[in-house]
Amino acid sequence: MPSEIKFLPLDNLLYVIKKENHDFEYLKTLLSNHPEIKFVSLVGMDLKGNGTDERIPIQSMLDDMESFFSLGIQTDGSSVVLHNIATLNDAKVIILPDLKVNWHVDYNFGHLDHITGLPIGTLRIPAFLIHNNKMVCSRSILKKAVKRFKNNCLEIIENSESLKDELGIKDKKIKTIHMTSATELEFWVQTPEDKADEEKLSTSQTLKEQYWKRTEGTVRTAMEKTILMMEKYGFEPEMGHKEVGGVRPQINVSGKQSHIMEQLEIDWKYTNTLQCADNEHFIRHLVLDVFNSHGLEVTFAAKPIEGVAGSGEHTHLGIMAELEDGTKVNLFAHKNFKEEYMSSIGFSSLMGILKNYEVINPFVTSTNDALNRLKPGFEAPVCIVSSLGHSPEFPSRNRSILVGLIKDIETPLSTRFELRAPNPNSNTYLVLASCYQCMLDGISKLAGKYSLKQLEAEFSKKVGDESIYLEKNREYRSEFDVFEHYTESERSELFGKPPATVYENVIAFDSYPEKVETLIEGEVFTKAIIDSYKTSTIDMWINELRGRIIEDNMNLVRNCAKVHDDEISDLDIVNWNRINTLRWELMKDSVDKKSIFTNIRSQILLNDLNEVSNLQKIMSDKVKLLKELYLAYKKNIF
Known part of the structure; x- marks a missing residue:
């Protein structure tokens, strides 16, 4: 950020308005005390994950808050990706504010208010896109998926004594179910106009010269400022570090760094699923602003440089039950945590993702760039396969698989799944929504209907084994390094041939109609939404x-x-x-x-x-x- 930022009283700025503080009178008082916040922007997410961004004078909202929040604002459907929905002859789209999530203030540190001397702020409010009285945006799809999952999963558990026994809650009552998610943001930074030397980058990667090394100079400053700003916004950052890609910068004649080309990762704490996706969207802009202000270009491309490691965005999925006495229970974790890999709900959820992944994948990988990342040799998943670890008591992390169990033997509450295929340009809202729909498919068809041993055997089946849910002529589990242990033909035979182009991926919506039905259960997705997404992709x-x-x-x-x-x-x-x-x-x-x-x-x-x-x-x-x-x-x- 500009040098003058260090002189600004940043602690006096308003960074976040929590969802419990959206009372109109409170908002009027709060915003009146922060005259540096000049604008409001409603952020609706279209089907490709693009967020709307507009500058509405904050006074327009304050003058008639009831109308503003009940009616929203209008936009032209041509400005958002809603193919075959918002058409030229039916283009009206309403952007409606969401009162039930946190709001954040986006500051322009290059534009100071001449009265207060503080940076000009824009209150960014996550919103829904509505067309013909129907919610048609990514945020609304995820919201519906979360609601359906909570209700159905709760009903399934309450009606199954065996599931309650596995979870250790046989004589207890569940108050509610919490769904938590987190993403890991990887990205490349470089000085403008510098060109990549693919051979040098590839050699540096092979020698592990950059991974987890000490950041230096401008990159270090930008990363530190980003993490400190994330703290102010309440995102609870966990760490920032170098990733595997990059080369050492050079020092030019003026003593400044040049030829910067490094891959970084920034992580922050999990939160509820919808807030997770909202937070990620805001943090991406924060990263861009901070690094750009230090003369560094940022790219969230999945594979910005051919032959060098791409950028992933590993996505974590968890489910927890809150009991009426206030205690919390991880629904993936068996009560005999050291003796069993996970509960029936865990096995069923994981198999739901694996069986239906062909219709999840179009949301995960929707661009040429993203498919370029998913190739053997770069620790990016190439086929539909999972891993549990070599034993329940000593779980391992297999980094070569698509989705796996993350289990810390000392902290059962942290048990979760990690989906390794997403990249920074994946639409996190739709990735999460499709995953939870497919997880619920597995739970509803398996959990409580089969014993834990039957489910583990089903998950570990071999090609040709009779199956109760998974496909007969496929395998879904491997504890080996998938890249090294199998040839390309063996991987395709065991785990299915991965799509090589965007078209091969998205055409799965036509090739697997029964799996598409899993997405549209409960009207979470609709055929119109899927058709629109397919057409736009x-x-x-x-x-x-x-x-x-x-x-x-x-x-x-x-x-x-x-x-x-x-x-x-x-x-x-x-x-x-x-x-x-x-x-x-x-x-x-x-x-x-x-x-x-x-x-x-x-x-x-x-x-x-x-x-x-x-x-x-x-x-x-x-x-x-x-x-x-x-x-x-x-x-x-x-």
Whole structure:
């Protein structure tokens, strides 16, 4: 942030208004005492996870709070991603404030109020998007999923003596169920205009030169300021540290750091599920503001640099019951914590995610960039498989699986699942909503209906074993390193072949109609919502492929130019001929033959999306080979 920030009385600023303090009279008094808060912004989340952001003078809200909070404001549906819902001839969308979550104040430290000398603030209020009297946004879907899960799960437990016995609450009454979530935010920072040296970054990663090392200089300052600001907002940060990617910065002639390129992670405490997603959205903007103010660019891209570790956002899911006497019980944890991996509810929930993951995955991985991250060799999951650990008493953390049990033998209340596939641009609202819908599917069909040993056997089944819930010709558990222990063909045979393109992923909504029904149970998702999400995802895939990926690859092909002169070997000639053949295949048209780039564009115009997807895979393989060959070719030139 600007240097003058250290002179500002930051402790006097208002950072958060808790959900229990949304009384109108209290708000008027509170905001009147903070004249630096000049604006209010209603943050509605569309189906791609984009938040609305507008500047409404705060006095407009204060003058008629009852109307403001009951009617909200209007926007044009073209400004949000609601394909096939808010159409050109039916575009009215209402943004309605949510009074039941915390609100935070977003400060512009580059714009000071001339009267108070304090930074100008905008009160950001999470909101719902409403079209034709129906909630159609990501936040509303998650809210409905949470409500349905709590009600149904509570009813299932109350009607099952065996489940209550497993949890150690046989003679006790449950007051309510709490659903908690947390995310781990990874991101890359760099000084503007600096270009990545993929080979140096890859070598540094292999040597583990950056992971958990001491942060230095500007990066250290920005991280520390971010964590301190998170404390002021009440996010309860747990740590910030270097991740595996990055190279050491350089010191320029003026004594300042340059060529900064580092991967970082910041974590904070779990909270209830909807608040978790809201907090993450705000913290991302906080990270951007702080690091940008120090001259550092931030990217939340899942795979900003090919051949180097991408950025994940591991997502944690937990369920807890609060009893009438005030005690809390983790619903995944068996009362015999050291003797059993988890309860029947835990096994059922985990199997619900695994069985239905094909329709969760489109919400987790919806971009070309995200799929580039999910490849073997970078500790990112590549197939639908889970892990429990080698024994209940000595649980392990298998970092090669999709979703696994996190269990600390000394703290049963912390038992939870970790989904490792999300990335910083995943729509956390829809990821959580789809996971809880599928977890409830497993609970409703398995928990209390089968013994704990039957459920553990079902979870650990082998390919071809008869099953009661999971698919017969699949396996779902491995305690091995999935990347090293199995070949690619073995992984596909055991755990299913992962989608290679955005289209292959999102088309699961058509390929697995019975699993889509799991999402729309209780009208949490609707067919219209899923159709809208699918349409927008395909639209973004096509536009990025045509307007960015092909254009970038064309520049790459042009840059792979001949550099050898008279001092060449036969190897140089062989390498160049292979390179030039690839260049022609990718980009050069002739009268009789079209290049891969041209064919992709043609199939897009014909709307043959399956062929576009196939051609994209061919293009990706050839571009990867071209880069490898050109690097080897240049290394052999004097």
